[in-house]
Amino acid sequence: MKTRVVLFISFSVFIAVSCLSDMPDSISSDVTLNTSVAFPLGEASLGLNEISGFDESLLEINPITGDPYWVEFEEIPLSYTIPFDIGDIYQTSEEIVQLTFRLNMYNGFPSTVRGQFYFLDPYGFIQDSLFRDGPVELKKATANDTGKITSKPHEKKDIAFDSNRLDNLQSVNRIMVYIVFNTTGIDENLVTYYDEYLVDVQIGVKATLKFDL
Numbered sequence: 001m002k003t004r005v006v007l008f009i010s011f012s013v014f015i016a017v018s019c020l021s022d023m024p025d026s027i028s029s030d031v032t033l034n035t036s037v038a039f040p041l042g043e044a045s046l047g048l049n050e051i052s053g054f055d056e057s058l059l060e061i062n063p064i065t066g067d068p069y070w071v072e073f074e075e076i077p078l079s080y081t082i083p084f085d086i087g088d089i090y091q092t093s094e095e096i097v098q099l100t101f102r103l104n105m106y107n108g109f110p111s112t113v114r115g116q117f118y119f120l121d122p123y124g125f126i127q128d129s130l131f132r133d134g135p136v137e138l139k140k141a142t143a144n145d146t147g148k149i150t151s152k153p154h155e156k157k158d159i160a161f162d163s164n165r166l167d168n169l170q171s172v173n174r175i176m177v178y179i180v181f182n183t184t185g186i187d188e189n190l191v192t193y194y195d196e197y198l199v200d201v202q203i204g205v206k207a208t209l210k211f212d213l
Contacts, residue, residue, distance in 0.1 A: 037089075038102075038206035042082035046122030046179050047108075047198040052078040059195055067191055069182055078179040082203065084119070086169045089207045097162040097208040099169075101130060106152045106200040107138035110190050113181040113199055114138075115155075118171040128168040130159050135180070138199075152200075177201050 046052040048059060048070065058070035070076055089096060107113050114137050115131035139153040161169070179199050 005198050009145055015076070020134075036208050038204060040202070040204040041084055041101075041175065043202045044080040044082065044177055044198070045079050045198040045200050046080055046177065047076040048076070048078075048195045052080055052179075054078055058060055067188075068194075069187075070194075071191060073183060075182055078181075078199070080177045080201075081120070082177065083173065084175045085173050086097045086166070089205075089209075095210045096166060097210050098165070099166060100208075101157075101159045101204045102204045102206065103155075103157040103159070103162070104202040105136070105155045105157075107141050108149050108152050108198045108200065109141055109181050109194070110143040110149070111140045111183070112137060112195070113140075113179055114201070115180075115201070116178045117203070118176040118178060119169055120174050120176055121153050121171045122173050127163065130175075131157075135178075143187075143190055143193070145189075147190055147196070149197065155156070168206045175203070176204075 007146050046057070048054045050056055053164045054070075054076070057067050058073075061067065062069050062072070065071070086096070089099075101117075103117070105115055114135035116135040118126045119128045119130075136155060136157065141153060142151040143149050148185055162175075179201075
């Protein structure tokens with residue numbers, strides 16, 4: 001019995017030593033790992049209000065025309081800013097390979113709207129825009145005779161930023177949502193309801209990160 005125990009222990013030690021001898025002397029520092037993280041950046045509802053950068057005095061009725069003063073303008077711009085700092089996404093041990101911005105827009109105006117997203121630095125200068133080929137356009141919403149919106153056109157976009165465009169975001173600290181709708185050809189019967197309409201925006205980002213191990 002004792003002889004079997006001694007043989008078993010000796011065999012186990014031999015196997016352990018053999019396994020250790022097969023291990024590399026060190027782990028290579030050249031190993032990298034890519035992973036992705038996604039999270040929302042913010043959301044906004046833009047309309048004819050002060051929060052959206054609109055002059056609410058333009059909602060007052062012009063006694064000569066009987067329409068709100070804003071109708072006299074060809075285009076009505078609306079804007080809202082969302083905090084964004086690329087430094088919040090990664091630390092010094094990580095590297096961003098690509099950023100993909102996910103955008104959802106719902107047009108609640110019974111008129112076509114154009115949307116663009118500008119990346120601003122702390123001084124308010126534009127460093128880049130989300131759509132390089134120009135603003136995205138959304139078809140007008142459908143409203144009934146009482147002015148209630150019955151359907152909202154939806155636009156979904158994924159915009160990838162590679163390493164070249166990422167350099168433009170290094171000094172950026174916010175994203176400005178910029179919406180414009182044209183007053184030409186709008187339904188006069190719906191003008192009085194326009195202060196109730198909104199364009200809803202949701203924006204998120206997915207970051208592909210490279211880790212050095």
